[in-house]
Amino acid sequence: MRKLLDKLEQAGRLAENTALVVLLGTMIGVSVFQIINRQLLNGSFSLSWADELVKIIVLWLAMVGSVAAARDNKHIRIDLITHVLSGPVVAWAKVIVDLFAAVVCIVIGWNAYRLIREEMSWGDTIFTDVARDSAAGIPAAQLPVPLAHGETVARNIQADWRRGGIVIVVSLLLILLAILGAPLFAIIGTSAMAGFMSTNTDLMTMALELLSISQMPILTAIPLFTFAGYLLSESDAPKRLVRLTNAMFGWMPGGLALVCLAACAFFTAFTGASGVTIIALGAILYPALKQDGYSDRFNLGLVTSSGSLGLLFAPSLPLILYGVVAEVSIDDLFRAGILPGLTMLVMLSGYSIWVNRHNRKPISNFSLREVGSALREAIWELPLPIVVLGGIYSGFFAVSEAAAITAMYVFIAEVLINREISFRELPRIVREAMVLVGGILMILGVSLASTYYMIDAEVPQKLLAFVAEMVSSQTSFLILLLLFLLVLGAILDIFSAIVLVVPLILPIAAGFGVNEVHLGIVFLAAMQLGYLTPPVGLNLFIASYRFDKPIMHVYSATFPFLIILLLSVMLIAFLPELSLVFLSGE
Numbered sequence: 001m002r003k004l005l006d007k008l009e010q011a012g013r014l015a016e017n018t019a020l021v022v023l024l025g026t027m028i029g030v031s032v033f034q035i036i037n038r039q040l041l042n043g044s045f046s047l048s049w050a051d052e053l054v055k056i057i058v059l060w061l062a063m064v065g066s067v068a069a070a071r072d073n074k075h076i077r078i079d080l081i082t083h084v085l086s087g088p089v090v091a092w093a094k095v096i097v098d099l100f101a102a103v104v105c106i107v108i109g110w111n112a113y114r115l116i117r118e119e120m121s122w123g124d125t126i127f128t129d130v131a132r133d134s135a136a137g138i139p140a141a142q143l144p145v146p147l148a149h150g151e152t153v154a155r156n157i158q159a160d161w162r163r164g165g166i167v168i169v170v171s172l173l174l175i176l177l178a179i180l181g182a183p184l185f186a187i188i189g190t191s192a193m194a195g196f197m198s199t200n201t202d203l204m205t206m207a208l209e210l211l212s213i214s215q216m217p218i219l220t221a222i223p224l225f226t227f228a229g230y231l232l233s234e235s236d237a238p239k240r241l242v243r244l245t246n247a248m249f250g251w252m253p254g255g256l257a258l259v260c261l262a263a264c265a266f267f268t269a270f271t272g273a274s275g276v277t278i279i280a281l282g283a284i285l286y287p288a289l290k291q292d293g294y295s296d297r298f299n300l301g302l303v304t305s306s307g308s309l310g311l312l313f314a315p316s317l318p319l320i321l322y323g324v325v326a327e328v329s330i331d332d333l334f335r336a337g338i339l340p341g342l343t344m345l346v347m348l349s350g351y352s353i354w355v356n357r358h359n360r361k362p363i364s365n366f367s368l369r370e371v372g373s374a375l376r377e378a379i380w381e382l383p384l385p386i387v388v389l390g391g392i393y394s395g396f397f398a399v400s401e402a403a404a405i406t407a408m409y410v411f412i413a414e415v416l417i418n419r420e421i422s423f424r425e426l427p428r429i430v431r432e433a434m435v436l437v438g439g440i441l442m443i444l445g446v447s448l449a450s451t452y453y454m455i456d457a458e459v460p461q462k463l464l465a466f467v468a469e470m471v472s473s474q475t476s477f478l479i480l481l482l483l484f485l486l487v488l489g490a491i492l493d494i495f496s497a498i499v500l501v502v503p504l505i506l507p508i509a510a511g512f513g514v515n516e517v518h519l520g521i522v523f524l525a526a527m528q529l530g531y532l533t534p535p536v537g538l539n540l541f542i543a544s545y546r547f548d549k550p551i552m553h554v555y556s557a558t559f560p561f562l563i564i565l566l567l568s569v570m571l572i573a574f575l576p577e578l579s580l581v582f583l584s585g586e
Helices: 002-039 048-071 088-117 128-136 148-161 166-180 184-198 204-215 217-234 237-249 255-271 274-291 296-306 317-326 330-336 338-355 368-377 384-393 399-417 423-456 459-470 474-491 494-511 516-530 538-547 551-574
Strands: none
Touching: 002 048, 002 217, 002 399, 002 423, 048 204, 048 217, 048 423, 088 166, 088 184, 088 204, 166 184, 184 204, 184 423, 204 423, 217 237, 217 255, 217 274, 217 317, 217 399, 217 423, 237 255, 237 274, 237 368, 255 274, 255 296, 255 338, 274 296, 274 538, 296 338, 296 538, 296 551, 317 330, 317 423, 317 494, 317 516, 330 338, 330 384, 330 516, 338 516, 338 551, 384 399, 423 459, 423 494, 459 474, 459 494, 474 494, 474 516, 474 551, 494 516, 516 551, 538 551
16 A cells, blocks of 8 residues: 555656646747747747746646645745644644645635636637636645535535634634644635635635736746746856855955855845755855854854845845735836845945954955956856846846746756756756745735735725824834834745735835835845744754754854844835835836
8 A cells, every 4th residue: 555655656746747847848938939039030920829828837837836835845834833843743733734724725626616617708719728727726636635525615614604703713723723834825815715705705706816826927937037046056056156256256355255145145136045045055155164264153144144135136036026916017126126135235245344354364366367267167157147137128028038038048058058957857956946936826826815805805994094093104104014024024934925915015005105116125125034033034944954053053143144134124114215216207
């Protein structure tokens, strides 16, 4: 029996990996051909079907990536209990939250099926059947449970939740389940369903909102940039990047610290996940800092803190996701993040130089020959910022098209030219990247449903009225917002926070005259601190595991850097010119 289960597990993984590779490859190929057809062939080919196909692929990537995330136990969650407890308690908690997620998936999947059965209009495209099939697979495909049981489960839940006082019970239960480690998409989805039930709204609305992610063309940028970032992290690009920054800045006093900051900021901007930066660059920079005579405490704090830099620089995934959720121009966000990102980088650089002012020995002499050699070695990575930013700002292609070009370019450079990644490794890398994408898009999908309910229930207006009673000016609102985001960032992943909180605070911020682009930069800068904020800052645990250091030691080492970053966030919040100076008409 065990052998049969193992074979089924292997077959499932193979099917998921194959599907992800085919879907992602098709998305890249179609997107790149669209650019070639428009820019070089003057629209010689009729590609009216291409946009529809790419939208459907996004939906399928979200669903298959979510299935893979469930299989790998990598859905985004708060998961406090595993950090403080162990043994049977954690095992039982996992059983409880898995059953809870299973029920949520059954309910959503059944209502998606009902939606298709009710002859939902998909438009007259040649991909109608494909679209219907993709919708029918929502996310119940994660579970080996017949869909027929879903309606019974949903009806029982409806009957119970309509009883008096159930809202409070459900809220407390969801908080408990979140602490136990339930996937956030299940928590958010359940809260949305509870809201719909309380207003006698058909749960097909939930499925409809989840399916609507296929109608957001900009979402194609998320899987493509994520894939490019993961390819870079698996290649020797981090080593080449460190060598280049060392050649350019190593001659300065405290130069290696500046190398660490610059390399991590660049790398995080493309990977979008600071944990990847710590893992990929930490192995290179941490021992190098130690060998150069920097104190161990400083080294640990610097590498851990640097991992969160770069989230304000294009083409950072949080910037793109904020633009999608807030319906703000992503081009404007890319421009707005430049000076605030540099502010954080410069302040940390100044602190690093000051702390090591007595250790003024440069790690290397400046050499044009070494700079030239490092430039030649990194010749294939250097054009990346030009490809992304130059293409977007020149109007040559849109953000989603830039993502396709970036993914294709990185694939050619690292797999075909440098040959640092074998074709055999590609399915694993694609899977790891799409697991993150699946987790993000599932949360986005259920959050759209939650947002729909909250808008219908006038929750933003009620929050605005409540906040207006507590604060009376833009300054006091920003102070309250920063305090809220610091707490939020300590317990919630940045992607989850964007899709959960941004729709609520946007109208409130508008009521106090805060520009929506400036709000986005403040939001992301403050959430960036969450990676370093006890008790559950993600970078703290990754660094503790990666460098085999006690978590309290990591807390202590990163605290000075956290204070510097906090000061920079305050500057960004109260000097909107930093965010808006490059925006026309502001």
